[in-house]
Amino acid sequence: MLQNITVIGSGSWATALVKIFSEGGLLVNWLVRTQEQADHIRLNSKNPRYLCNAELDARFINPTPHIKDALTNAHVIVFAVPSAYLKASVEKIDKKMLADKKLVVSIKGFVPGTGYIPSVFLRHHLNKAEQVTVISGPCHAEEIALKRNTYVTIAGEDERRTTELANCMNLHYIKTTVSDDPIGIEFTAILKNIIAIANGIANGLNYGDNFQAVLTSNAMREVEIFLHEVYPGKRDLFDSAYFGDLLVTAYSDYSRNRTLGKLVGRGMQVHNSLHSMGMVAEGYNASKELEPLLKKMAITLPIINSTFRILHQHANAYHEFKLIEKNLR
């Protein structure tokens, strides 16, 4: 039976996962950046920097800046760092130390410069025979801190393992679902961040609710087309891990991606917008990594294509949205 788990990452989402696992009955080794941070968590039962309002139960959490300590006793390792840092995080760890571990990833976005989604990157990089499990779903970490009702999906090829992990995450405010489509779910998480930026741009350009609804509905069609091309198979896009995840990001003001889009839509230069936010907006890099894949697959996704041109090719947001307008229906 699963008793120990390791969480790698100390941002908002990693903190939310630590909270969930520890309340779900697991002992959590938590790899954080510094000894100071670890001490703070131990003393104050809170992460000092991210999701600071989340109460953590320090009795079941072992925060440490040392990877060796963090891996002690745990056979399941959860990577929950921003996608931009996954490569560096993994490279810091001696591969041998991960040889007998079951890997789980809860990261939204491509691993920059690789074209890989996180689960595939980890599997390749660490020469794992089995698929890496994916935790996803429409989850603002901020709402988990407030114990607001949230649906989480655990996706992987081995149903026994996904179910075991899911059982450790069921709380009165967390409902879990298991799925056998980690790849479709990870790609959806990538697309939805780009779509959230597009929604933000529309908002910044002063389009209203009527337009945003049409934009989002048409964007769902783009997700459907893309998933069908990249990884055909039976999936129900109305499950929370697909459109639920898209909706929470596209419509919520918590979304960093939406915020980035708003700034760009209002006319701020893209690099200034990124700089002013001080947080990573996953959709920015995702848009860049996705482009060659779309070219290779020879599919046109008007909203996603325009967002790429605005973010990475200095295209004018106003004009790109005039193009998008024509393709919506």
Added chain:
Amino acid sequence: MLQNITVIGSGSWATALVKIFSEGGLLVNWLVRTQEQADHIRLNSKNPRYLCNAELDARFINPTPHIKDALTNAHVIVFAVPSAYLKASVEKIDKKMLADKKLVVSIKGFVPGTGYIPSVFLRHHLNKAEQVTVISGPCHAEEIALKRNTYVTIAGEDERRTTELANCMNLHYIKTTVSDDPIGIEFTAILKNIIAIANGIANGLNYGDNFQAVLTSNAMREVEIFLHEVYPGKRDLFDSAYFGDLLVTAYSDYSRNRTLGKLVGRGMQVHNSLHSMGMVAEGYNASKELEPLLKKMAITLPIINSTFRILHQHANAYHEFKLIEKNLR
């Protein structure tokens, strides 16, 4: 060529339609309730009571409280009254006067006590050989007053006619699409109002964004199941008239249905909530009319069923949402 049109109704949506048609180059006969209201519109270029911020061009609008005047010269008659008043509105008109007219309806909701959607009701009631055209889409009238970009769908069996009407509605802020699925579109408009109430209830019960996204995504599946049962056929639910319409209502704070749900979710009695709003929330009646249809079709739609029980059977919102929670995925 279409030159004259009659609009029946003087609420927000009718006012928005009058604005669109008159700016689109048509002469609009507008049936309003009183001579006073007609005079006010003629003098001030504004509807005194609804959508008062919408500038109208009185040169192209003939407001009148007399049905005979309103039907003069026009061969196309657009009904845009709340569904609760459609029956009474039609009964006031001598059937013979409508015999040679092409009918259009832009009403969201069942005609109370009939189980009919508006287009089918009009067709039966007036013994029309041809299908009634439907105007729908994700449209807050308030955003049309502000000339914010909006998508409108014209649905009917005769493509020549729907296209002609669509051409009269194309403005720089209005994009039109034609469709051959008026019935699927009218049913979607009914379901989305019920779903908007459900979203409002969730909000009132203090569920957060994570939950609302999952609720909405699962509700889309209920729409898909329902439409497939009630009127099978090829349709793309990502077109604006389906999920676009659902999203704008479910997520927007302009939505009366969402407002009703919020009040109920916060614990106000349903009849007090309705009373306090002073405006019709179409989803309330829609929920009641839909129930026997769902029973007859023997399909279970957990979100829509629970909303019915809360609105019409004194079921406790908190407990019904605990049931819904279990069925979401």
